[in-house]
Amino acid sequence: xxxxxxxxxxxxxxxxxxxxxxxxxxxxxxxxxxxxxxxxxxxxxxxxxxxxxxxxxxxxxxxxxxxxxxxxxxxxxxxxxxxxxxxxxxxxxxxxxxxxxxxxxxxxxxxxxxxxxxxxxxxxxxxxxxxxxxxxxxxxxxxxxxxxxxxxxxxxxxxxxxxxxxxxxxxxxxxxxxxxxxxxxxxxxxxxxxxxxxxxxxxxxxxxxxxxxxxxxxxxxxxxxxxxxxxxxxxxxxxxxxxxxxxxxxxxxxxxxxxxxxxxxxxxxxxxxxxxxxxxxxxxxxxxxxxxxxxxxxxxxxxxxxxxxxxxxxxxxxxxxxxxxxxxxxxxxxxxxxxxxxxxxxxxxxxxxxxxxxxxxxxxxxxxxxxxxxxxxxxxxxxxxxxxxxxxxxxxxxxxxxxxxxxxxxxxxxxxxxxxxxxxxxxxxxxxxxxxxxxxxxxxxxxxxxxxxxxxxxxxxxxxxxxxxxxxxxxxxxxxxxxxxxxxxxxxxxxxxxxxxxxxxxxxxxxxxxxxxxxxxxxxxxxxxxxxxxxxxxxxxxxxxxxxxxxxxxxxxxxxxxxxxxxxxxxxxxxxxxxxxxxxxxxxxxxxxxxxxxxxxxxxxxxxxxxxxxxxxxxxxxxxxxxxxxxxxxxxxxxxxxxxxxxxxxx
Numbered sequence: 001x002x003x004x005x006x007x008x009x010x011x012x013x014x015x016x017x018x019x020x021x022x023x024x025x026x027x028x029x030x031x032x033x034x035x036x037x038x039x040x041x042x043x044x045x046x047x048x049x050x051x052x053x054x055x056x057x058x059x060x061x062x063x064x065x066x067x068x069x070x071x072x073x074x075x076x077x078x079x080x081x082x083x084x085x086x087x088x089x090x091x092x093x094x095x096x097x098x099x100x101x102x103x104x105x106x107x108x109x110x111x112x113x114x115x116x117x118x119x120x121x122x123x124x125x126x127x128x129x130x131x132x133x134x135x136x137x138x139x140x141x142x143x144x145x146x147x148x149x150x151x152x153x154x155x156x157x158x159x160x161x162x163x164x165x166x167x168x169x170x171x172x173x174x175x176x177x178x179x180x181x182x183x184x185x186x187x188x189x190x191x192x193x194x195x196x197x198x199x200x201x202x203x204x205x206x207x208x209x210x211x212x213x214x215x216x217x218x219x220x221x222x223x224x225x226x227x228x229x230x231x232x233x234x235x236x237x238x239x240x241x242x243x244x245x246x247x248x249x250x251x252x253x254x255x256x257x258x259x260x261x262x263x264x265x266x267x268x269x270x271x272x273x274x275x276x277x278x279x280x281x282x283x284x285x286x287x288x289x290x291x292x293x294x295x296x297x298x299x300x301x302x303x304x305x306x307x308x309x310x311x312x313x314x315x316x317x318x319x320x321x322x323x324x325x326x327x328x329x330x331x332x333x334x335x336x337x338x339x340x341x342x343x344x345x346x347x348x349x350x351x352x353x354x355x356x357x358x359x360x361x362x363x364x365x366x367x368x369x370x371x372x373x374x375x376x377x378x379x380x381x382x383x384x385x386x387x388x389x390x391x392x393x394x395x396x397x398x399x400x401x402x403x404x405x406x407x408x409x410x411x412x413x414x415x416x417x418x419x420x421x422x423x424x425x426x427x428x429x430x431x432x433x434x435x436x437x438x439x440x441x442x443x444x445x446x447x448x449x450x451x452x453x454x455x456x457x458x459x460x461x462x463x464x465x466x467x468x469x470x471x472x473x474x475x476x477x478x479x480x481x482x483x484x485x486x487x488x489x490x491x492x493x494x495x496x497x498x499x500x501x502x503x504x505x506x507x508x509x510x511x512x513x514x515x516x517x518x519x520x521x522x523x524x525x526x527x528x529x530x531x532x533x534x535x536x537x538x539x540x541x542x543x544x545x546x547x548x549x550x551x552x553x554x555x556x557x558x559x560x561x562x563x564x565x566x567x568x569x570x571x572x573x574x575x576x577x578x579x580x581x582x583x584x585x586x587x588x589x590x591x592x593x594x595x596x597x598x599x600x601x602x603x604x605x606x607x608x609x610x611x612x613x614x615x616x617x618x619x620x621x622x623x624x625x626x627x628x629x630x631x632x633x634x635x636x637x638x639x640x641x642x643x644x645x646x647x648x649x650x651x
Contacts, residue, residue, distance in 0.1 A: 034117060035170065039124035045135050048121045051114070052142040053208070054319070056297035057308050058110040059149075060580070061321030061495035064103035067364065068153075068625065069580040072616065074596040075370050075573060076582070079329070080465040080604045081362040086326075091616040098626060098651045104153050105628035106318070111146040116161050118143035120168035137199035141210045141218070144192035147184055148222050152584055155239040155624045155647060156180045159188055174636055178645065180242040185226050193219035197262075202271040207289060213271045214294045214498055220262035220506045225588050227255035227513065234590040236623045239647050253514055260515035263507035266500075267521075273500040275529075278538045279575075280386045282501075285355045285476030288493055292501060296494035297321065301477055309490050314359065320490030324473030325361040327578060329466055331392050332360065334422055334455075335443035336407035336415065342441065348394045348407045348421050353485030355474035356389040365467045366578075367599040368611055372459040374573050377558070378426040380551035382537050383574045389469035390424040391454075391542040393417075398484050410442070413453035418544075420454035422446050424468045428458050435461070438607040445607035461609035463602035470578045471541065501575065504530050509568050523563055527571055531555040534574070565589055593618045621649025 038044040059065055064085055070076040071089040078086045078094070087094035088101050095101070121139035125131045143166075150157045155178075159165040162173030166188060179187070196215035204211050231252040232244050246255075274291045276282045282292055289296070299307050299321050308319040316322060332351050338344030351357065366388075375384035394417045397403050409415045422442065433447035433456055440446070444466050446455030457466060475491040504526045507515075511523035535555035540547035560567060572585055586592035597618055600611045624647045632642050 034120050036120065036124045036168065039120045039168075040128050042128075042131050042135070045121050045125045045131055045139075048117050049135065049138050049142075051117055052139065053298070054308065055110055055114045056295075056497065057299070057319035057321070057495075059107055059318075060297040060497055061299075061323050061491070062106050062318045063316070063323045063326050063361075063363070065106035066323035066326065066580055068102065068104045068106075069583045070578065071364055072596065072618075073582040073586055073592070074367065074599065075374070075577055076327070076364050077367055077599055077601055077614070078464065079327070079362040079365040079467075080463075082364070086363045091618055091622065092614050093617070096651075097622070099629040099632060099646065102626050102628070102650075104625035105630060107149055107153055108628050108631060110318075111150050112158075112161065115143050115146050116169055118146075119161075119166055122166075123168045133199040134201050134205070137196045137215075138205070138210045140192040141196040141200065141215055144189045144196065144222070145218060147188045147192075148218065148225075151181055151184045151189070152225060152587065153625050154627060156184055156242070159184065174634070178240050180240050181229060181238055182226075182242065182245070182247055185222065186247050189222050190219070193222060202269075204272075208293075208296055208298055208494070211271055211273075211294065213266050213269070213273055213500070213503075216262050216266040217294065217498060217500075217503055217506070220259045220266065220503070220510075223255045223262065224259035224506055224510055227252040227259065227510075228588050228590070230255065232590070234620075236590055236620050237648070239624060256510045256513045257515045260507050260510035260517065263503045263510065264518060264521055266503040267507065270500065275501060275533055277533075278386075278536050279382045279534050280537070280539050280541055282499070283386060283472035283496075285474070285493055288476075292499050293494075293496050294500055295498035296496045298494045299490070299492045301479060301492035307492055311489055311492065312486050313488050314490040321493065321495050322359075322490045323495065323580075324470060324475065324491055325359045326363040327365065327467075327470040327473075328358050328360045329362050329365075329469060330360040331357065331422070331444075331469070333444050334392065334446075335441070336394070336396075336409045336421060337412070337441075338404045338407070340408050340412060340414075342408060342412050344404075345443065346396065346404070346407075347399075348396045348409070348415070349392045350395050350399045350484055351487045352395055352398065353475045353477045353480055353487040353489070354395075355476050356392070356469065356471055357395075357487065358469075358475045358491070359487050362465065365464050365601065366462070366470075368460060368462060368601055369599055370573070370577065371462060371468065374570060374577070380554045380558070381531075381534050381574065382551075383534050383577075384426075385537075385541045387470070387472055387577050388424075389471040389474070389542070390426070391420045391544070392422045393544070394419055394421050395484075398482065400483065409453050410446075410448040410455045411451070411453065415453050422455045422457070424462065425456055425458045428460060429456075433458060433461070433609075435609050436607055438605075440607060443606070445605075445609070447609075457609070460600075460611055461602060463608050464604050465606060465608075473578065496579065499576075501530060505568065505572055505575070508563075509565070512563065512565055512568060523568075524559060524561070527563060527568070528556045528559055530571065530575060531559055565591065566595070569595065587623050590623070592623070619649065621647065626650035 088097045118139040159179045162169035200212045335345040336348035378384045407415045435447035442455040477485045508523040508526040532552035535551035537547045537549040602608045
């Protein structure tokens, strides 16, 4: 291969990070440069590891990277206020993805410095007998973690950052080469994760720290993804161009089996991890960092230093956790009346730092298909209720001042604080909704049904400007003091990255692809563990009341006798909707065009409830994101050489 000039930053500033509720706190002085000597002490290794956990905030919770994982899939399209960053990712004729506007750059620019830091720890820390192999294994996990993200996103990426393959580089250099996909997996990802599985502890060193079970999950996911890559069912091109063969002579079926075996080992040897009793509990803010969550980009409301960002105003940039803003529509435009005759409009749903609400940006929107078809069962299955905000309740007294005691809402009926102001219905009603022309009385184009005091919108009436919000990513603060709190700040909640539940999905997918299964752990049996849990309710989230109901038998009975990849993908969407999984799932299985080439949604204006079918143009080259322009600009080489570095199909 040719040698290219390229500049990789070395090291990364260490951002202090708290481990809530734990006496072990990841804390280290900021550094902009690491040296080999620094990593030859346990203090230096722990400082480097702290930066690795902190670097997660620059990827997960960043809205622009989040956009690249969701927009353009069957789950999400662009919202009314989308700018170029979001429009182009939809692939529906609103612009062309290129090296300037693809925000996968957030991953590229943050992963490589972290990889280099990991290499520094691995290379230097292993030479010191007093440094535990478990600490080195955390660095191995993160190096593999970043390379796994990179190879899924961009194809083959450099293993040599200037000092040799997987070596720690201490000098800014401008030469590099893109390795092939098999080289990245077999030289970097698999060896590091195998060692991490061996050396990591069962219980985390700090809350949220890397563990043996976490490493098993990622090794199983890597095996599964690589098996699909080898199989290549739809002849999707790869880059750098290379035969779809394994250097060790193994076939896709070998890796599907490895993925199954590892995932099952994780289920059978869970360590401290467990499924939560109900789906509602998984993403409930008061239950953050629960036993189902194995890795997250952490934040806290107790300290701006440990949070990594302001506690009062979000910048719209990393390391803030602001991904949850993107699919939050401007509910504060809803108007109720202060007087029984419908006069005196005021904002009855105020912006609040509460999980159902948060800061509106309207950059992304759910598709009608996701609401109506993916979550078709909203009665037995609790996951729709545990994913979306569908009921917007009056909170106007929290704004302070001279507020009316009662609001007059749909049909001029009275509504008290805490009662529904606007509801997204679970299904199309038998009685036609009386929608206004334009904004109407609600000011947001919501309709009325006889006898109801809340304005309503049906699933087929959601649009790019008004749609159910994403409850699971909503903010939560304990310092609101009965008021609206700090809704303009980035979320101080952790952004969840890895869940114990995914071991069931990985094993089930590998089984569908032909892996030999163990007794009691067929694909259907594994998926039914997840579906049975989804049928158990303890709380009606949007009803705002207790609901103790067990629909697990009905959920299990409804599972097809034989499940296929499309069913696995549908279940993954129900389980992980809006969490940043979807683009990777569709690319891995090469189902993107099949499942997301069209979608339905209404338009950009209040009062528009007429859904249209939109067609996407998803080309084979879109299965890789473009190398960022910022990277190309740092390459001091002729244009034709840069062109060979870029993924084909992109400018």
